[in-house]
Amino acid sequence: MIIKYIIVAALALTIFSSCSEDNTSNTTTNPKVDQSKSIAEVATNAIQVGKDYHSFSNPESIKVTHLNLDLTVDFSKKMLIGTAHLDLQKVDQNATQLILDTRNLTINSVTAMGEKVDFGLANGDSFLGSALTIDVPAAADSVLISYQTSPKASGVQWLTPEQTAGKKHPFLFTQAQAIHARSFIPLQDSPQVRMTYEATIRTPKALLAVMSASNDPKSQRDGIYEFSMPQPIPSYLIALAVGDLHFKPMGERTGVYSEKGILDAAAAEFADTESMLIATEKAFGPYSWDRYDLLILPPSFPFGGMENPRLSFITPTVIAGDKSLVSLIAHELAHSWSGNTVTNATWRDLWLNEGFTTYLTYRIMQMVYGDERFEMESVLGRQDLQADIDSLPDKDQIMAIDLRGRDPDDVFSNIPYEKGALFLRELELKVGRENFDQFLLNYFEKFAFKSITTDQFISYLEQTLLKDHSDTLSMQRIEEWIFQPGIPEDAYVPESDAFIIVDQARDAWLEGTVQADEINSEKWVVHQWLYFLNNMPEKLSQEQLTDLDKVFALTKSKNNEIAHSWLLISVNNWYQPAFNRLHDYLTTIGRNKLVKPLYKALSQTPEGKIMAQKAFAEAKSGYHPLTVKANEVFVQ
Numbered sequence: 001m002i003i004k005y006i007i008v009a010a011l012a013l014t015i016f017s018s019c020s021e022d023n024t025s026n027t028t029t030n031p032k033v034d035q036s037k038s039i040a041e042v043a044t045n046a047i048q049v050g051k052d053y054h055s056f057s058n059p060e061s062i063k064v065t066h067l068n069l070d071l072t073v074d075f076s077k078k079m080l081i082g083t084a085h086l087d088l089q090k091v092d093q094n095a096t097q098l099i100l101d102t103r104n105l106t107i108n109s110v111t112a113m114g115e116k117v118d119f120g121l122a123n124g125d126s127f128l129g130s131a132l133t134i135d136v137p138a139a140a141d142s143v144l145i146s147y148q149t150s151p152k153a154s155g156v157q158w159l160t161p162e163q164t165a166g167k168k169h170p171f172l173f174t175q176a177q178a179i180h181a182r183s184f185i186p187l188q189d190s191p192q193v194r195m196t197y198e199a200t201i202r203t204p205k206a207l208l209a210v211m212s213a214s215n216d217p218k219s220q221r222d223g224i225y226e227f228s229m230p231q232p233i234p235s236y237l238i239a240l241a242v243g244d245l246h247f248k249p250m251g252e253r254t255g256v257y258s259e260k261g262i263l264d265a266a267a268a269e270f271a272d273t274e275s276m277l278i279a280t281e282k283a284f285g286p287y288s289w290d291r292y293d294l295l296i297l298p299p300s301f302p303f304g305g306m307e308n309p310r311l312s313f314i315t316p317t318v319i320a321g322d323k324s325l326v327s328l329i330a331h332e333l334a335h336s337w338s339g340n341t342v343t344n345a346t347w348r349d350l351w352l353n354e355g356f357t358t359y360l361t362y363r364i365m366q367m368v369y370g371d372e373r374f375e376m377e378s379v380l381g382r383q384d385l386q387a388d389i390d391s392l393p394d395k396d397q398i399m400a401i402d403l404r405g406r407d408p409d410d411v412f413s414n415i416p417y418e419k420g421a422l423f424l425r426e427l428e429l430k431v432g433r434e435n436f437d438q439f440l441l442n443y444f445e446k447f448a449f450k451s452i453t454t455d456q457f458i459s460y461l462e463q464t465l466l467k468d469h470s471d472t473l474s475m476q477r478i479e480e481w482i483f484q485p486g487i488p489e490d491a492y493v494p495e496s497d498a499f500i501i502v503d504q505a506r507d508a509w510l511e512g513t514v515q516a517d518e519i520n521s522e523k524w525v526v527h528q529w530l531y532f533l534n535n536m537p538e539k540l541s542q543e544q545l546t547d548l549d550k551v552f553a554l555t556k557s558k559n560n561e562i563a564h565s566w567l568l569i570s571v572n573n574w575y576q577p578a579f580n581r582l583h584d585y586l587t588t589i590g591r592n593k594l595v596k597p598l599y600k601a602l603s604q605t606p607e608g609k610i611m612a613q614k615a616f617a618e619a620k621s622g623y624h625p626l627t628v629k630a631n632e633v634f635v636q
């Protein structure tokens, strides 16, 4: 343990000193540094708590409070062209410069009170983009920026008609989290800056625009769409999609937007969204965002889902026909509380968004689908976490991760999600569910529409749960969860009775005492299949793979998660009968979580790499910029 402390300290200090040149000039040292603290505490304190190392902006001097966008969507140029009007609040009355984040934007002009003002666009950083510095006249309380995006904007994907389900119209969607809003809007791209927004979006007449704002399901298709988001949100939640979209209601407050071809299937798959919403409100307090709709994107959407307020963006790869993958909806819905209402102040604090949300997801699944589903999903989540603990370096296993000098896109893992959720589960088990639910309810209320740091969370915990339950909780244990790698000893281990028969079947089959066709699997659900496959030994023989595939038709599985697990086994064991499906999978799906492990596995052998290169070359033009960036390393 002592060695770990020193490693953490050394690492943090090295990174800190290499960053200090460009980052510390206008900030003060964290007053919390205390000589009596442990090395680990000093090391983490060397990070300026609450400082956003991923934004050039200066909200401590001038803060953007409201955004008014007017954008024309030009599909032929692959550009958004128009204006961003920013309302400003001077925090420092003497401040004369507004600093915004941008990436690959062309700034045509900046005006304040109708007059042109001076601005400067810095040279681009490799992943942070370029600071836009605007001279703000003393009397001005807003600026108007005329700009256009680049066709290569990292936060925008432009799809040709052929890349959509309907094949007739083009499609566009944005994905701003973590630091991509700056590639389509000049703004203070930091989760600690909250703003309300309005937008006018001008599109070709046949298309519909939707945003993370109030959407009118009955809106006329006339090519001019108006939106308003009256609650203050961080920039990473601003989102836009344009396409041949249609709407189908699912419940009183819930509905689904998608291309026509998948609308009915999507509405049937996600029909329980309204029940999820009602259950979550009952347990964790009122829903603050009016409607909750889903937008189903084309399969190139790089994530499973994105919690854009009032309108979660969802991959079509979870439409399985049996609601087996709808925990994704519970997850994006849960973000309406943890993330959108109470927001991480910096990307170091991402676990406050994703850990709380993952914990809530399990709870919603239990409320809506029962204990067995809850237990199975908890076990699978724990196994995903273990895979990361076994493979990631220590520094990347820390929940309050040090991201200085790193692109948040490169550090995506299960740690903030599943380790965060397991930590909260431990708190729940130690204080009792009723007390913990009350704590969560108060937490969501207390920090509503605020962006908070890990340290603020810890002090809140100290003043509340910890004070009332000092017999079962300790600060030392809490800090171990948050600031140390690995999982604390004796942490709770989720279990599922439904998996016992699966373990027995797998063991017997591996021993050769039963053949695949003797396994009594007629009643197995998707989660049992995933558990069956994900826990196979690394090496299987061709005979074993053929036996499984013949009996269970795994290569043909229509469930994208099962297909993923099977294709991974197939790559790792060079099972060629699955390779046509593999190629098809890699060239039709762009969800990074599903394709990246396959590219990675293929890249381990020369023959595999050739297959990966072939699939990647074919798929690249249809992949989102994030999926390209995450996978091109495996085909070089």
Ligand code: BES
Pocket: 177, 178, 302, 303, 304, 305, 306, 307, 327, 328, 331, 332, 335, 354, 417, 593
């Ligand atoms: N907010 C995340 C997606 C995200 C996180 C984008 C960090 C960029 C940076 C979203 O809610 C999410 O967690 N999606 C998961 C869902 C899964 C855990 C159910 C995904 O896309 O896989």
Ligand code: ZN
Pocket: 331, 335, 353, 354, 357
């Ligand atoms: Zn999430």
